[in-house]
Amino acid sequence: MKTRFVWLAALGHLFTDLNQGAVPALLPFFISEYQLSYASAAGLVAALSIASTVIQPVFGFYADRLSKPWLIPAGVAVAGCGVAFCTLLPDYWFAVSMIVLSGIGIAAFHPEGARLVHNHAGDRKATGMSVFAVGGQMGIALGPIMAAAVVSAWGLRGTAFLAIPFVLMAAFLAVQLAGAGGGHAAAKAVPGARTGEEQRDRWGPFAIVTGVVILRSIIFYGLNTFIPLYWIHIYQQSATTAGTALSIMFGAGVVGTLWGGRLADTYGHRRVVLAGYVALIPLLVLLVQLRDVVVATALLIPIGIVLLSTYSPLVVMGQHFLPNRVGLASGITLGVAISIGGIVAPLLGHVADGYGLPSALTVLSFLTVPAVLLTLMLPRPLKQGGKA
Secondary structure, three states: OOHHHHHHHHHHHHHHHHHHHHHHHHHHHHHHHHOOOHHHHHHHHHHHHHHHHOOHHHHHHHHHHHOOOOHHHHHHHHHHHHHHOOOOOOOHHHHHHHHHHHHHHHHHHHHHHHHHHHHHOOOOHHHHHHHHHHHHHHHHHHHHHHHHHHHHHHOHHHHHHHHHHHHHHHHHHHHHHHHOOOOHHHHHHOOOOOOHHHHOOOHHHHHHHHHHHHHHHHHHHHHHHHHHHHHHHOOOOOHHHHHHHHHHHHHHHHHHHHHHHHHHHHHOHHHHHHHHHHHHHHHHHHHHHOOOHHHHHHHHHHHHHHHHOOHHHHHHHHHHHOOOOHHHHHHHHHHHHHHHHHHHHHHHHHHHHHHOHHHHHHHHHHHHHHHHHHHHHOOOOOOOOOOO
């Protein structure tokens, strides 16, 4: 594995996803500065989400055909400048247009970044993808801190200063990735990567992988949405304690992402994903049954580890089944499929409104069953060396 390129991609991922964490943190400032309604403020997040996920397959398709590594630094620069400049004019639609521009930069970065990792990770693709994924997770976590610090120091329009580090990072990546090539040569250098069965795109298994990613995304967004509410309304805890519980799960998820990648490269992608969802069933069922907040908080650690351990193996499997369209596969598994989880979250909210928060979490536990069944339908072996 050419770790230099993998770590560069992860660093770019961190900077790119800082923007995904920053925009929600800016909403209170937009509301007070521009007198926005909650719906209008939420529209800014929706604009970022739609622009950054829905068009990712388009960039993935483009990257597969023309192979443009410059999309990585360009994506970082455009994503950062879009958020940095969204406050320059006191106009809501200007802010929307700049945030959409940021989303386009995010969409441009992810497929090419994932392709870079795929082509330079050798036979440790899941490990490489887990490092790439953690870069993005750290960016989302640090984004609110970055946004709050800048606005506190220079006011809302001070976000323009954020363009400086993003442009500098883009320039650094452009120089460092000059030797990365188009990626095709690196892929050919991997033993067995361009022979026999590897050359055939298998859309059926890829559709199954996409289905599993969608289910994981629904579970993740559901937990992200309802755990703080569950801690406040069921356990009668403070908002600070509820936020801490969510942070504990996210922190465990980072460990799970790295752990899952290593295990997948050692024991096989399908086995790790299957084990993860099988383990998740009793964990989520138990979470609904618990009445002790301390035990429930502790349970979030294995839940976070197990749920996110499936992240990199699923992305790598998607790339494996579309070896001639790695960018497109990455765009779908990292973009469209994940965005569906956010779309479904309001439907779970209706369940919580009508039947209570425990019912919403119970629905999430039931979704692990079709995830297990779909994983069992995947063919094997799914990695080089014959490991399933």
